[in-house]
Amino acid sequence: xxxxxxxxxxxxxxxxxxxxxxxxxxxxxxxxxxxxxxxxxxxxxxxxxxxxxxxxxxxxxxxxxxxxxxxxxxxxxxxxxxxxxxxxxxxxxxxxxxxxxxxxxxxxxxxxxxxxxxxxxxxxxxxxxxxxxxxxxxxxxxxxxxxxxxxxxxxxxxxxxxxxxxxxxxxxxxxxxxxxxxxxxxxxxxxxxxxxxxxxxxxxxxxxxxxxxxxxxxxxxxxxxxxxxxxxxxxxxxxxxxxxxxxxxxxxxxxxxxxxxxxxxxxxxxxxxxxxxxxxxxxxxxxxxxxxxxxxxxxxxxxxxxxxxxxxxxxxxxxxxxxxxxxxxxxxxxxxxxxxxxxxxxxxxxxxxxxxxxxxxxxxx
Amino acid sequence: xxxxxxxxxxxxxxxxxxxxxxxxxxxxxxxxxxxxxxxxxxxxxxxxxxxxxxxxxxxxxxxxxxxxxxxxxxxxxxxxxxxxxxxxxxxxxxxxxxxxxxxxxxxxxxxxxxxxxxxxxxxxxxxxxxxxxxxxxxxxxxxxxxxxxxxxxxxxxxxxxxxxxxxxxxxxxxxxxxxxxxxxxxxxxxxxxxxxxxxxxxxxxxxxxxxxxxxxxxxxxxxxxxxxxxxxxxxxxxxxx
Numbered sequence: 078x079x080x081x082x083x084x085x086x087x088x089x090x091x092x093x094x095x096x097x098x099x100x101x102x103x104x105x106x107x108x109x110x111x112x113x114x115x116x117x118x119x120x121x122x123x124x125x126x127x128x129x130x131x132x133x134x135x136x137x138x139x140x141x142x143x144x145x146x147x148x149x150x151x152x153x154x155x156x157x158x159x160x161x162x163x164x165x166x167x168x169x170x171x172x173x174x175x176x177x178x179x180x181x182x183x184x185x186x187x188x189x190x191x192x193x194x195x196x197x198x199x200x201x202x203x204x205x206x207x208x209x210x211x212x213x214x215x216x217x218x219x220x221x222x223x224x225x226x227x228x229x230x231x232x233x234x235x236x237x238x239x240x241x242x243x244x245x246x247x248x249x250x251x252x253x254x255x256x257x258x259x260x261x262x263x264x265x266x267x268x269x270x271x272x273x274x275x276x277x278x279x280x281x282x283x284x285x286x287x288x289x290x291x292x293x294x295x296x297x298x299x300x301x302x303x304x305x306x307x308x309x310x311x312x313x314x315x316x317x318x319x320x321x322x323x324x325x326x327x328x329x330x331x332x333x334x335x336x337x338x339x340x341x342x343x344x345x346x347x348x349x350x351x352x353x354x355x356x357x358x359x360x361x362x363x364x365x366x367x368x369x370x371x372x373x374x375x376x377x378x379x380x381x382x383x384x385x386x387x388x389x390x391x392x393x394x395x396x397x398x399x400x401x402x403x404x405x406x407x408x409x410x411x412x413x414x415x416x417x418x419x420x421x422x423x424x425x426x427x428x429x430x431x432x433x434x435x436x437x438x439x440x441x442x
Numbered sequence: 443x444x445x446x447x448x449x450x451x452x453x454x455x456x457x458x459x460x461x462x463x464x465x466x467x468x469x470x471x472x473x474x475x476x477x478x479x480x481x482x483x484x485x486x487x488x489x490x491x492x493x494x495x496x497x498x499x500x501x502x503x504x505x506x507x508x509x510x511x512x513x514x515x516x517x518x519x520x521x522x523x524x525x526x527x528x529x530x531x532x533x534x535x536x537x538x539x540x541x542x543x544x545x546x547x548x549x550x551x552x553x554x555x556x557x558x559x560x561x562x563x564x565x566x567x568x569x570x571x572x573x574x575x576x577x578x579x580x581x582x583x584x585x586x587x588x589x590x591x592x593x594x595x596x597x598x599x600x601x602x603x604x605x606x607x608x609x610x611x612x613x614x615x616x617x618x619x620x621x622x623x624x625x626x627x628x629x630x631x632x633x634x635x636x637x638x639x640x641x642x643x644x645x646x647x648x649x650x651x652x653x654x655x656x657x658x659x660x661x662x663x664x665x666x667x668x669x670x671x672x673x674x675x676x677x678x679x680x681x682x683x
Contacts, residue, residue, distance in 0.1 A: 390495065391532045397516035398492055398526050399546060399586055413536020413569070 084110055084117040088183060089214060095272065095433055096210025096243040097426050098181045104425070106176040109164045112183045113191055116162055125172030126205070127165070128180075131194055134165030141165065144196050148227035148255035152282050152313065156194075156225050156253055163193035163225070166207065168234075170200040177206040177423060182224065184213035184248060190221040197228045197236065199262075204235035208426060211242050211250070218247030228256035228264060232287065235263045239422060241430070242270040242277060246303060249276040260287025266294045266310070267420040271433050273301040280337060282311045285319035285347075296325040297415050297430075299437060300332030302361060309337025309367070314347035314377075321349040326415055329355070329362030330438075336364065340379050342372035351381035356414050358388060358407070411438045443508050445470050445626050446491070446594055451502035453483075453490050460486045462651040463502065468594070473620065473627045473640050475659040478648035479671040484630045485529060487648070488596045491628075492526045493519050506594070523593035527583040527600055529630075534570040539582055542570060546589040556585050559615055561608070576603020584612050588619050595620075597629040601636050613639025634663045647674060 085093070085100040088110075093100055102108050102120070107128040110118040116130035127134070135142050149156045164180055184191055199205055213220060222244075230236050236256075244250060258264045264283055283292045294310035312321040323338045340349040355364035368381040388410050396406035415434055417427050446468040453461040460483045468474050478484045490497040491504055493516040504511040511519055539562065543553050557566055560581045571579050580600055587595055595616075601609045617640045620627055629636060637659060645659025647666070654674075655662060666674065 389532065392534050394494055394516055395528065395532050395534065396537075396542075398494075398520055398528075399542060400517050400520035400590060401545060402517045403515070409537050409541070410534065413534070416536050 084112070088112070092212045092214065092243065093181065093210065094429060096181065096212040097208045097239065097241045097429065098179050098210040098212075104176055105179045106174050107178040109179075110181045110183065111162050111164065111191075111193065113185050113189050114161045116164070119164070123174060123176070125169045125203070126174055126178060127167040127169070128178060129165055131163040131165045131196060134196070141196060141198070144198070144227060144229065145194065146227075148229065148257050151257055151286075152255055152284050154255065154282070157192065157223060160192045160194040160223070160225055163195040165195070166197045168199045168203040168205040170203055172203045174203075174205040177208045177426075180207060180209045182209070182211045182222065184217040184220045184222060184244070186220070187216055188219045189217065190223070192223040194225040195227070197226065197238070199230045199234040199236045201231045202233040206237045206423070207239065209238065209240045211240065211244065213244050213248050215245055217245065220248045222248060222250045224252040224254070226252065226254035228254065230256065230258040230262040230264050232259045233261045234259070237265040237267075237421070239267040239269070239420065239426070242268070242274060243272050244274040246273045246275055248274055250274060250279070252279040252281070254281040256281070256283040256292070258283065258285050258287065258290040258292060260316070261289045262287065263291045264293075265421070266292070267422065268294070268296040268298075268308070269420070269430055270306065270308075271297070271299045271430070271437055274304055274306070276305045278307045280309045280311060282313065283321070284313045284315060285321065286315055288316045289318045290316060291319065292321040294323045295419050296327075297417065297420065298325065298327045298334060298336075299415065299434070300327065300329040300334045300362065302331030302359070304332035306332065307335040307337070309335075309339065311339040311341070312349060313341045313343055314349060315343040317344055317346040319344065319347050323351045324419055325353050326419070327353070327355045327364055328411055328415055329357045329359065329364050331359040331361045333362070334364045336366045337369075338367070338381070339369040339371065340381070342374060342377040342379060345374040345376040348378040350379075353381075353383040354414070355385035356388065356411065357385065358411060408435075408438050444468060445507060446628070447505040448491070449502050449505070451490070451504065452500045453486055454498045454500050455486060455496060459500070460651050461490070464651075464653055466646075466653060468626050468628060470593075470626055471624050472644055473629065473642045475637055475642045475645040475663070476628065476630045476648060477645060477662060477666055482648045483651040484648050485598055488526060488598050488628065488630065491596060492516060492524065520590065524596065525587040525590045525592035525594070526596040527580070527587055527598060529598040529602065531571050531579055531583060533572045535572055537570050538567050539570050539585070540566045542586055543589055546586060553589065556588060556615065560585050560611060577605055577608050580604050581608060581612060584615060588615065591623065593625050595625060595627045597627065597636070599630055599632060601631065601633055606635075609635050610639065616640055634667070637663065649675060
């Protein structure tokens with residue numbers, strides 16, 4: 078790949094860091110970067126992982142051509158075909174990749190439409206952590222990102238996938254993804270979106286296809302004035318003893334949030350819980366929580382709790398009585414609400430996200 | 443100059459007049475116990491001193507070290523040296539007891555010592571008051587209050603929900619702080635247990651928004667215990683201050 082070494086120099090370090098991407102690659106087992114439509118770096122440091130541009134993967138491993146669109150067809154969904162670039166990640170059978178694999182999708186040009194298709198395969202009994210940082214330069218206004226992702230977690234596999242959106246006010250984003258989890262497999266999806274963005278619309282679906290498969294979706298979303306974030310997760314529990322959890326914590330500082338969640342039991346003997354919690358800290362903000370539970374069988378355990386509200390005056394006054402001024406009390410409550418512990422991230426990444434969250438909520442009023 | 447001076451204070455909550463022209467003076471080092479039946483206005487007085495919203499002063503003023511508190515915010519009052527233990531503190535999700543403790547004091551050794559004495563170790567990294575029992579809340583409240591190093595402590599039923607053993611633990615910690623700092627304390631109590639541990643210097647009775655019978659707290663407590671508040675209400679020799 079041309080200029081592999083220089084690609085980190087071309088990209089603003091702060092933007093990368095805020096998206097969880099470590100330019101030093103220390104503590105990472107593989108790195109992939111795509112800038113606009115150009116795959117700019119792919120490097121694998123560990124045996125058991127293959128990470129490369131999708132086009133390269135499909136020509137090297139023809140068998141994966143069948144994977145394009147496979148997950149979407151399994152859940153009866155269409156997907157846009159006009160993509161260019163994207164990455165292919167393969168974690169080979171039986172390999173446990175402890176250090177995170179990092180993938181960065183970067184928007185650089187103004188008015189550019191980045192449309193990519195990614196395939197992630199975690200083979201039988203393999204496990205991996207992925208940090209997918211999506212970010213853009215300030216100059217990338219009126220830009221668009223469409224990310225099609227198909228995840229395949231095979232029997233007994235484990236995938237912990239953290240997506241960090243760190244765009245700017247001028248970027249509209251439409252991720253579309255489907256995850257298929259086979260028997261005994263586990264898919265953990267974490268989503269963080271703290272910085273302003275023009276629009277994010279996404280509703281990933283996870284199909285728990287094999288007995289005992291599990292899924293967990295956790296999101297932390299901060300919405301700024303002018304943003305629209307229509308974000309949800311759907312899990313289809315289609316085999317016995319599958320279980321799922323969807324947790325979202327949304328805070329509107331003036332933007333519009335639609336927090337969706339859908340648990341669908343298409344098999345008996347499944348268990349799942351959905352939790353949508355929203356906090357509105359600005360008069361102009363709106364949050365619409367739409368939790369849905371659906372089942373074809375009686376013998377299921379599906380539950381949800383949803384709560385939306387403002388910061389309670391009682392809590393503010395309580396902290397004030399400890400000598401903490403109102404602004405700090407408010408920030409502390411917002412930060413506490415967006416508790417990154419729910420994501421189970423590596424320490425260093427969690428600290429980074431906490432720092433960003435604290436900075437962005439400092440002047441929350 | 444008195445530490446706290448309440449002059450002709452009347453307070454309305456909603457459309458009800460709760461306090462009706464209260465006068466009260468607490469000096470440095472005094473431990474003042476406030477007795478009175480439920481609904482007499484005791485908590486209203488404490489909350490008004492702290493500046494909690496919903497307690498509207500319709501007349502009178504509150505002075506702390508000579509400074510008028512009426513228009514100061516809650517945190518300004520706290521930073522002047524007033525600390526209040528809430529009777530029913532709210533649950534604060536996402537904020538840990540340890541976080542608040544560290545905001546209140548930089549003295550790590552002191553924090554650890556108090557956490558240990560108040561048996562709060564297992565609660566220290568939990569969200570404040572979330573799933574705390576009544577007694578756990580009160581111990582956590584006392585920790586925070588003492589770490590603030592206040593000049594005046596307002597205690598709203600510190601022993602409610604606390605078992606005897608923990609009342610003793612709390613009483614000792616409180617008493618030690620009061621002795622060492624020379625701070626004053628204003629206590630609402632129903633049971634009187636707490637005054638077995640702190641040296642109460644003054645007592646008074648609140649009935650229907652007025653204060654009566656300022657005097658020896660022990661004697662007052664015994665009289666109330668023997669005769670009940672009903673007799674106090676009937677009593678014609680109420681002693682206005």
